[in-house]
Amino acid sequence: MDLVDFGRYAAGLLITLGLLAGLGWGAKRLDLLSSLRGERAGRRLAVVETLPVDARRRLAVLRWDGREHLVLMGMAGDVLLESREAAPAPAASSGPAPSSGPETEPASGPAESA
Numbered sequence: 388m389d390l391v392d393f394g395r396y397a398a399g400l401l402i403t404l405g406l407l408a409g410l411g412w413g414a415k416r417l418d419l420l421s422s423l424r425g426e427r428a429g430r431r432l433a434v435v436e437t438l439p440v441d442a443r444r445r446l447a448v449l450r451w452d453g454r455e456h457l458v459l460m461g462m463a464g465d466v467l468l469e470s471r472e473a474a475p476a477p478a479a480s481s482g483p484a485p486s487s488g489p490e491t492e493p494a495s496g497p498a499e500s501a
């Protein structure tokens with residue numbers, strides 16, 4: 388194998404890799420990969436984020452029907468650590484959202500008797 392043949396092989400490899408990268412970029416740009424990832428409109432369950440704790444355990448935030456659940460998955464089974472209402476998606480506006488005043492939550496302590 389001489390230097391000319393090596394140059395042809397290297398050029399062919401670079402052209403092939405460039406075409407694959409271009410096709411991948413185009414598919415991502417046109418959102419053609421969403422069907423492969425399983426994204427459909429109306430899905431009720433989504434994995435929002437995962438974080439490995441150690442080699443055998445992992446934390447996951449799952450969104451299900453408008454609620455978020457923090458789950459510790461590991462060797463001895465899965466444990467639900469926290470469950471709460473999901474935060475609303477941020478608005479697509481460029482400015483800050485208008486405020487209707489200070490937001491306060493009612494106290495949930497024991498009621499006082501008179």
